[in-house]
Amino acid sequence: MIFNIFKKELKETLRDKRTLIMMLVIPILIFPLILNVVVGVSSSFEESAENKTLKIGILGEPDDYFAQKLNEIPNALGPKTLIPYHGDSTKMRAHLKEEKLDLIFIYDSKFSEKLDKMEPTKLVCSFDKTNIGYDQRAQKYVQFIEAGEKLKRYETLNIDEQQITPFEIAYENSASNQKMIGELVGGFLPYIFIAFGFMGCMYPAIDLFTGEKERGTIETLLTTPVSRWQFLVGKMIVIILSGLMASFFALLGLFLSINFMDIIPDPEIMKVVNQILSIGFVLKLFFLLLPLTVFFAGIMIPIAVYTKTFKEAQSIIAPLNILVLLPAMAGLFPGIELNIKTAMIPILNIVLTTKGLIGGHIDYSLLALSFLVMLILAIIAVMISFKQFGKESNILS
Amino acid sequence: MIKVKDLSKKFSLNKEQRKERNTNDNFAFAVKDISFECKPGEIFSLLGPNGAGKTTTLRMLSTVITPTSGSIVIGGVDAITEPQEARRKIGFLTGSTGLYARLNAHELIDYFASLYDVPNPVVRERKKYLFDLLDMNEFANKKIGKLSTGMKQKVSICRTMIHDPEIVIFDEPTSGLDVITAESIIQLIRDCKSQNKTVIFSSHIMGEVDLLCDRLAIIHKGEMKYKGSMESFREQMSEKSITAEFIKTVQA
Known part of the structure; x- marks a missing residue:
């Protein structure tokens, strides 16, 4: 039954232009656009400054x-x-x-x-x-x-230059290219995936809950012999999938821009970047993003269930985006490392764990702790969603 | 068969609602101690002005909301202890029912049939019967959002009847519809009666009630004001028209 609900909700969601733009179009275009602008502008500036x-x-x-x-x-x-x-x-x-x-x-x-x-x-x-x-x-x-x-x-x-030069100095970088890339972009990338994960969840959450109330379809749905938790789970899977798809398309956009836009001229660095973006990395990244996206869905659903109109839901959920991204922003600062304390801070732990994964230096016990923290939060959020979806006053306006 | 006994629904009032109602009570009854029965092959009408408690009663019958007290038996199933089982027997249609605009009629009907666990061969058969009956084949593949109000209403009827329910609940089904579309609903109610289904419908339009129902109950402010057959209602009338008699009953 949950699969039938999921199938129908997915079909409807994929026919919604707003969701498609937020889930597919913007995420897939964001990296090519940003990188095109950044690389184009900076190289043209450098060129004009040199000449x-x-x-x-x-x-x-x-x-x-x-x-x-x-x-x-x-x-x-x-x-x-x-x-x-x-x-x-x-x-x-x-x-x-x-x-x-x-x-x-x-x-x-x-x-x-x-x-x-x-x-x-x-x-x-x-x-x-x-x-x-x-x-x-x-x-x-x-x-x-x-x-x-x-x-x-x-x-x-009459001095020989060699004689007054006590030694020649050469500074070498002991960090691997992967670690350097991890430090430079490791905080920024998960921030982007988290932002898109959140936005990818937003429209389906509003459409599948507030939308049902606004269109007057919820009452009919509840007269069918299907329990509310089955509807909740079926709809929630679609919301989570939309969030994960938005993150995936952002990653795909990044992969395409790196491979087809010639933004990394050094073949050695290019090799390392492609090593980072391996299937193993993608699987680990989505393993971390999964509880986070469930958590996002879990905090959006009670709001979407409570609100009566699309606009009202949007006006509450959209600012929440900033609140959610604040801990993610902390991960952009240098010097903030993944340790037992930061692994306990939701969202920041995912940013730092992903940063470690990109840099190739991750403590798997801290990864497990971060995952566990997000999983507990996700379970709590789902329970709150279930409670709110069960309330008569929230369902019927 | 529907059996309703001493049914009540109490809502808690917030500060604003208490002020509006000019009361200090923390609760208000939307429905209070209502009892009635509705038999197969019979059309039972629940009448009352706006805010009388009709929709709340029908929502309790369809198990969308839980009663505060009382009992409901739907086709021999206790709707309070076994709501899911009771819902299998019910078809529910309201005048304000929305449909999924991004699906077409086929997809929507298939979805609801799956929610009622109707086997695929039966769905095909029922769909063919209903689509032919309601003349829906021409627009069955069009997105519902692009259909006219009349076409949408036909899709709603088809959705209500796809699992061939033994009990059909109509909550102000013709509200806001033009006469031609309303006529398709009236015909559906008649067909249900002829198919020996138990039919209950709420309305505040006396003409519609007079035309269709075998028995009626008039409720006002959540309380039962009259219960009996349409025939006896007509016989005991002291006013010239049924509408006038209805108003008199409500105001009594």
């Missing part, structure tokens, strides 16, 4: 020593135009503020003499740090000039 001819203000004259050194910098480090300010630093700074200049260099009028005498001197480089790429460009220019000056001094002092 932009910077207007550089210099405090001295167009033929002074510093200007000559700047002119010697090859165009490969970025094109530039020099604008001399003949000692007027106030005007130059004002022009920088007004964005008439991109970068300014302020230096002593005896800059060249001091360098020759090997006396300390100061070089100020000023720019608007909110402009992408200016930071790197300024560093490259200064490093180029500084390296040339150093070489000159080594020659003057």
Whole structure:
């Protein structure tokens, strides 16, 4: 009997445009859209920042020593135009503020003499740090000039550069690519799956309970020789399935965008990403999402049963989304790890467990504890749903 | 056969409702100590103005709500202790019944037949009989949401009768319907009587009652005001019309 109810409810749900958009269309498009925009925008910004001819203000004259050194910098480090300010630093700074200049260099009028005498001197480089790429460009220019000056001094002092370099340092990353990916996106991905799981449940929950009341079909249904718990279970399975499907389509969207949008140029990282998105990972992820989705359905059903209209139900359930996603957001912060305490916090535990799964470093006892916590909550939520669905005052308006 | 004895339904009142009713009582009776019987092959009408307790009574008969006290026997089954068994014997149709707009008539009827555990060959047979009878074949594959009110009402009738119930409950079945659609309901009630089914229907339209029913009960504010045959009601009338007599009975 429950299967008959499930079959009918699923058929109806799949014919509801709102549910289909929320369960299938938006989840499957979200990652391609986000990644397309992020990758497209950031690469176009980087490209334009690299190729932009910077207007550089210099405090001295167009033929002074510093200007000559700047002119010697090859165009490969970025094109530039020099604008001399003949000692007027106030005007130059004002022009920088007004964005008439991109970068300014302020230096002593005896800059060249001091360098020759090997006396300390100061070089100020000023720019608007909110402009992408200016930071790197300024560093490259200064490093180029500084390296040339150093070489000159080594020659003057007759010093072998090798002798004054005590050691060469190399920093190596001991974290595997998988762990790095886990840290970078491990919190964000489960957040997305949880958000879509919630939204995927919302419309079917309202449609299958409040909708029945609003359309006047509930009374007829309750005159059939089927018990209320069977209706509840049949409908609930559809709601849970919709939530899981929304999460699944979000995952599918992610998989498709990674594999067909060429957003990961490094083949090594691409290999690791595909290893992460294995069938084993997907199964483990949905094993964790299952009690969470049951819990979502369990908290939505009593509201949907209690409310009289679609709008009323939506106005209560939609803000609940923020409440549910708050603990999920905590998982995005660095330093929050899965331990006995965090495994007891619903939703956050799922985010952190999934983060661990993505990073390939998961303590399975904590995974089991997280699952158990969510399972207990899901059972409580289902019991509340059953109690509310049994109330005459909630069923008949 | 329906046997109802000393049936009552008490609702708790919230602060707002107490203020509206100008009472300090925490409870109010929607139905109080109602008793009646309805036999197979007989049309029994439950009459009363709006808010009289008709719908509450019929909802208790169809086991959608549980009585506070009293007993209901539906086709020999105690509807309070064995509600699911009692529901198997009932077909329930109300004027305000909604249908699933995204299903077509075939899908909807199949679904309800499955809820009543009707075997597939019987469903096919009953569907063919009812679809032919109600002239539904032309729109049976169309989504219900796209059907006219009359067509929807036919689907509702078919849904009510698919499991061939021995007891049929109609709660203001013609309410809000045009005369042609209402006529299909009147015909259905007559057919049920001729098929020896037990029929109970509620209404506040005296003309409809006069036309159809064998026995009637008039209720007002949850209490029984009159119970007897239609014939004896007509005989004891002191007013010129049945409607006037009904109003007099209610106001007595």
